[in-house]
Amino acid sequence: METSAYNPTELMICIASRLMEDGTTAFIGTGIPMLAASLAQKMHAPNLIPIFEFGGTGAILERLPLAVGEQRTFNKALAASGICDIVETAQRGFIEYGFLGGAQIDPYGNLNSTVIGDHDHPKVRLPGSGGANDVGSHCWQTIIIMRHDRRRFVPQVDFITTPGYLTGPGAREEAGLAPGTGPYRVVSNLALLGFHEESKRMTLLAVHPGVTVEQVVENTGFELIIPDHMEANEPPTPEELRILREEVDKERLYI
Amino acid sequence: MEVVESGRGELIQPPDIDGFREWNRQNKPKALVNKVMTEQEAIARFVHDGDYIGTELYGTVRCPMSLARELVRQGKKGLRIAGQGVLELDLWLAAGLVKKLDITYIGLEVYGISPSLRRAVESGQVETTVEWSNAAIAWRFKAAAMGVPFIPVRSMLGSDTFNYSAAKVVRCPFTGQKVCLLPALILDVGMIHVHRADIYGNAQIEGISGFAFELSRASKRLIISTEEIIPTEEIRRYPDRTIIPYYLVDAVVEAPFGSHPGEMVYLYERDEELIKEWVEMSKEPETTQEYLDRYVYGVKSHAEYLELIGKERLAHLKDIVARR
Numbered sequence: 001m002e003t004s005a006y007n008p009t010e011l012m013i014c015i016a017s018r019l020m021e022d023g024t025t026a027f028i029g030t031g032i033p034m035l036a037a038s039l040a041q042k043m044h045a046p047n048l049i050p051i052f053e054f055g056g057t058g059a060i061l062e063r064l065p066l067a068v069g070e071q072r073t074f075n076k077a078l079a080a081s082g083i084c085d086i087v088e089t090a091q092r093g094f095i096e097y098g099f100l101g102g103a104q105i106d107p108y109g110n111l112n113s114t115v116i117g118d119h120d121h122p123k124v125r126l127p128g129s130g131g132a133n134d135v136g137s138h139c140w141q142t143i144i145i146m147r148h149d150r151r152r153f154v155p156q157v158d159f160i161t162t163p164g165y166l167t168g169p170g171a172r173e174e175a176g177l178a179p180g181t182g183p184y185r186v187v188s189n190l191a192l193l194g195f196h197e198e199s200k201r202m203t204l205l206a207v208h209p210g211v212t213v214e215q216v217v218e219n220t221g222f223e224l225i226i227p228d229h230m231e232a233n234e235p236p237t238p239e240e241l242r243i244l245r246e247e248v249d250k251e252r253l254y255i
Numbered sequence: 256m257e258v259v260e261s262g263r264g265e266l267i268q269p270p271d272i273d274g275f276r277e278w279n280r281q282n283k284p285k286a287l288v289n290k291v292m293t294e295q296e297a298i299a300r301f302v303h304d305g306d307y308i309g310t311e312l313y314g315t316v317r318c319p320m321s322l323a324r325e326l327v328r329q330g331k332k333g334l335r336i337a338g339q340g341v342l343e344l345d346l347w348l349a350a351g352l353v354k355k356l357d358i359t360y361i362g363l364e365v366y367g368i369s370p371s372l373r374r375a376v377e378s379g380q381v382e383t384t385v386e387w388s389n390a391a392i393a394w395r396f397k398a399a400a401m402g403v404p405f406i407p408v409r410s411m412l413g414s415d416t417f418n419y420s421a422a423k424v425v426r427c428p429f430t431g432q433k434v435c436l437l438p439a440l441i442l443d444v445g446m447i448h449v450h451r452a453d454i455y456g457n458a459q460i461e462g463i464s465g466f467a468f469e470l471s472r473a474s475k476r477l478i479i480s481t482e483e484i485i486p487t488e489e490i491r492r493y494p495d496r497t498i499i500p501y502y503l504v505d506a507v508v509e510a511p512f513g514s515h516p517g518e519m520v521y522l523y524e525r526d527e528e529l530i531k532e533w534v535e536m537s538k539e540p541e542t543t544q545e546y547l548d549r550y551v552y553g554v555k556s557h558a559e560y561l562e563l564i565g566k567e568r569l570a571h572l573k574d575i576v577a578r579r
Contacts, residue, residue, distance in 0.1 A: 030365060053389060055463030056463060067364045068364075069315075069317075069463060069465060070518055070520075071518060071521075073463070074462060074463055080462055080463045080464075081463065081464065082393075082463060082464040082465050082468060082469075083389060083465060084390070084394065084397055084466065084469060087389075087390035087393075087394075087410070091408070091409055091410075114386060114415070114416070119384075119386075119419050120384075123377075124368075124373065125368075125372055125373050125376040125377055126362075126368055127360045127372070128358045128359055128360045128361065129387070129388045129389065130339075130359055130360030130362075130389050131388065131389040131390065132388070133388035133389075133410055133411055133414055134389060134391075137409060137412065137414075138409065138410070159415045159419075160413075160414045160415040161414065161415065162414065162416070163412070163413040163414045166413050171413065172413060174413075175412045175413030176409065176412040176424065176432060176434060176435070177409065177412050178409065253365060254365075
């Protein structure tokens with residue numbers, strides 16, 4: 001097979017895209033999730049139903065949305081409603097996957113997109129929850145897409161904007177969140193990670209092409225669970241890269 | 256009902272639902288009266304220093320940008336704001352008008368975090384910042400729209416978003432489960448940009464409805480800006496499309512390209528160049544001031560703003576949509 005050069009963003013998009021199943025509902029946030037959903041629709045999941053928080057349901061992602069409320073989020077869509085309807089739909093258990101990013105993540109998949117430093121005297125004021133808390137609270141399985149380094153993969157996030165498994169097994173349910181929900185995968189530029197069934201701690205599942213386990217460990221600010229058997233992710237195929245570059249993000253806003 | 260946990264954030268606008276009922280009885284005319292006025296008059300009459308304000312949808316999407324700019328020109332101060340915002344709240348923060356913030360998201364979307372928000376919050380210029388999720392803010396409007404003091408939801412549970420909010424966790428009296436109670440949010444002034452409205456304020460929106468239904472019903476004063484004013488006969492022909500009935504509305508302001516530089520679905524595309532100009536210029540205080548001087552203070556009205564942007568450029572934004 002031809003090996004094409006690709007950048008870390010393209011790799012993350014392709015890996016995230018492959019997690020999107022045909023015929024499922026996926027709550028899509030701004031940025032990489034939009035590119036991944038568009039790529040998935042053009043590759044293996046023509047009937048992926050993207051759901052956007054301000055009302056778009058089932059859009060055909062021909063052109064890349066620039067915002068979660070703009071017209072491309074309901075391009076040739078099945079329905080155009082509003083934010084209450086969409087998040088209530090998630091709250092009733094209709095949405096399988098939620099795709100999120102963040103500035104920090106901890107071993108339990110808790111996410112921070114609110115502040116770096118103290119809330120009332122922040123070092124950096126970030127945008128805030130937006131729909132992230134809603135997505136992470138209500139979708140059955142949350143998939144997080146983030147760059148992998150020690151500033152982002154931290155032992156404790158400065159602020160839990162969006163709940164992961166909180167302090168561990170049973171903590172989500174104890175807080176009142178719906179049983180059976182929570183973080184499912186983390187897609188980084190180095191690896192694909194999951195969460196241990198019992199301890200709910202982040203677990204390495206597969207490294208990306210050319211990446212070693214040591215590199216992943218070095219770039220993670222907490223102890224990862226490393227299984228004995230390790231998968232290796234397939235690199236982006238020439239077809240994935242072609243569609244991504246020529247159709248999904250022609251203007252190269254992200255890639 | 257047992258209160259299990261309380262967020263430590265300030266309840267910036269405590270709900271007074273009986274007061275809201277009384278207000279709606281006394282101050283909202285039920286007769287069909289002509290409410291058309293200029294943006295100068297609407298902002299001057301209905302927005303006061305210290306008011307609690309909300310806008311719908313947000314910055315780059317069907318947002319009342321012409322009203323947002325007029326509010327900056329009139330320099331309304333000490334505002335308390337419900338914050339799901341992009342360009343509109345950025346302008347208010349940059350102009351130093353915001354004192355307290357119920358925030359869910361303020362940022363520049365694909366272009367990243369907002370330097371205006373960073374400066375305003377990190378410097379302490381914004382005195383209070385209270386956290387919510389997007390749906391939480393919309394549901395707070397929904398509670399107000401229902402005329403009840405709170406609404407139970409399952410967002411925010413277990414998070415610092417809750418801890419730094421003014422929400423409460425209680426045990427449900429029916430099931431014993433923990434639920435999050437959100438206080439109703441009744442706005443002093445709400446602002447919404449629509450595709451069309453008649454002179455009385457009956458308003459119709461195309462595409463996604465965002466949270467227009469909820470915000471319009473949660474506002475003591477509601478200013479509508481509209482791409483066009485249409486005859487009431489047109490409204491009566493398709494009444495099912497009226498998302499905001501006249502009695503909710505206090506002012507109808509005609510504002511073609513009222514969402515510019517944001518988009519208006521089926522009418523015009525967003526003006527990417529001007530959005531990028533704000534992204535670049537808002538990075539530093541000096542250039543932020545230059546932008547405000549040019550696009551806000553430098554014009555007297557929305558009509559002058561459109562002249563500054565130029566007919567050709569605006570026509571181009573319409574053409575992109577028409578050619579699709």
